[in-house]
Amino acid sequence: MITTRPAAPASATGTAHRPVLAVVCVALATVVAAVASLNVAIPSVARDLHASQTQLAWVIDAYALVFAALLLLGGAIGDRYGRRRALLAGLAVFGAGSAAAMAVSDPAWLIAMRAVLGVGAALVMPATLSTITGTFPDTQKARAVGTWAGVAGASAIxxxxxxxxxxEVWSWRAVFGLNVALAAVAFVATLRVIPESADPDAPRLDVGGALISVAGLGLLVYSIIEAPTAGWTSARTVLGLIAGVLVLAGFVRWESRRADPLLDPALFGHRAFAAGTLSLTMQFFAFFGFIFLVLQYLQWVHHDSPLVAALSLIPMALAMMPFARILAPRLAETVGASRVVPAGLVLGATGLVVLAQLDATSGYWLLLAGLLPLGSGMGLAMTPATAAVTDALPVDKQGVGSAMNDLSRELGGALGIAVLGSVLQSNYRGGLDFSAGMHDALLAGAGTVLAAAIAVAVLLRRR
Structure with missing residues (x-):
């Protein structure tokens, strides 16, 4: 049964909301930045640890795989045992795993530590958004969610x-040192600022459903990540995808029979919830697919250093934040999410079309002309899409709602890297230069986002 979330109770609407928002955003930035931050350090890791290409791929992907697979469970743990406890436990695991990663001398151990970081992140990320949606009053919630959405998008850049x-001054180990510092700051601030939300009368954790969801999501994400290497039509990929879908179908069947499900399957019949999850999935399909391609373009084609390549993308983050935090909530309130979300997706697709024109001779102005609409469009679409997902659930299920929001992002990101990377590889191996392969990949991404804009407009249309 679908329920709508009531307003936060009066006891939860104190005056200390700004510190709470600041702390959850630091915690959020800590785990989101780790998704992409190690990409620029891969050459340094390869030289230092003598890692193979397969090992290097899994240094990046182990985090995303574990993170995505455990998100629903992490959100449910926060709902059942308290979001403050989930934040503290997740930050402790994330910080300890990062400290251990600084000392490894073998690529297999680095992969294992990245997986440990994924465990911590799966506890942290759902708790950050559910802390906002479960404690902020309605008058402040839209802007707070907008800030969260902007930080979630900009932190990767x-x-x-x-x-x-x-x-520039140290090795790849410094990236993990930064993780430790951020996790420590967020841990101490959480102890001081974040209120506890544990409910002694909350229903028991659906352990069976949690384990089935972990297995199904793990199979699905693993198969998506490995598809560019194994081939999309290989037996391993096809069977893995089929197995993942079947296990998730079993999860839906399991949940539909429970009085207190981990995730009510009926939610996907809620048009706003379905539109929000689809929009977020496609936004991050385009976002992480683009980041994966453009970092290679800037470093291999333009021969930029890692620092210059990262600096080149900062305007996208600067455009994203004000649109997500200020403009999107205002527009959603005045003209409705049914217009704002599709408009943001169309604007983002326009940016991808512009970016597809980049080649070896392009100057920075062309890159900037694509970054600004892509960042603005994501900021415009993210906030109302995030609100649509969380607003479909009551306060005591905000952890799971937040986890579903986060899962949409992680699945979209994994799929975007795999699909757009495959388009690039198929053209690159066919004798075309890198820019031509990236052109086709970004146009494919733009077409996918435009199709999502149409689907979201239909789902959100006024009856």
Whole structure:
């Protein structure tokens, strides 16, 4: 049964909301930046640890795989045992894993530590958004969610910049040192500022559903990540995708029979919820696919250093934040999310079309002309899409709602890197230069986002 979330109770609407928002944004930035920050350090890791190409790929992907697979469970743990406890536990695991990663001398151990970081991140990220939606009053919630959405998008780019800066003076180990410092700051601030939300009368954790979801999401994300290497039509990829879908179908069947499900399957019949998850998935499909391609373009084609490559992308983050925090909530309130979300997706697709024109002779102005609409469009679409997902659930299920929001982002990111990377590789191996392969990949991404804009407009249309 679908329920709408009531307003936060009066006891939860105190005056200390700004510190709460600041702390959850630091925690959020800590785990989101780690998704992409190590990309610029891969050459340094390869030289230092003598890692193979497969090992290098899994240094990046182990984090994303574990992160995505455990998100629903992490959100449910926060709902059941308290979001403050989930934040503290996740930050502790994330910080300890990062400290251990600084000392490794073997690529297999680095992969294992990145997986540990994914465990911590799966506890942290859902708790950050659910803390906002569960405690902020309605008058402040839209802007707070907008700030969260902007930080969630911009942190990946800022993480690249911070990593590039650190690599100028130290090795790849500095990237993990930054993780430790941010996690420690967020941990102490959480102890001082974040209120506890544990409910002694909350329903028991659906352990069976949690384990099934972890297995299904793990199979699905693993198969997507490995598809460019194994081939999209290979038996391993096809069977892995089929197995993941079947296990997730079993999860839906399991949840539909429970009185207190981990995730109510009926939610996907809620048009706003379905539109929000689709929009977020496609936004991050384009975003992380683009980041994956453009970092290679800037470093291999333009021969930029990691720091210069990261600096080149900062305007996208600067455009994203004001649109997500200020403009999107205002427009959604005045003209409705049914217009704002599709408009943001169309604007983002326009940016991808512009970026597809980049080649070996392009100047920075063409890159900037694509970055600004891409960042603005994502900022415009993210906030109302995020609100649509969380507003479909009551306060005591905000952790799961937040996890579903985060899962949409992670699945979209993994799919974007795999699909757009495959388009690039198929053309690159066919004898075309890198720019031509990137052109086709970004046009494919733009077409996918435009199709999503149409679908979201239909789902959100006024009856």
């Amino acid at each position: 800022l993480g690249l910049f911070a990593s590039g800066l650190l690599l």
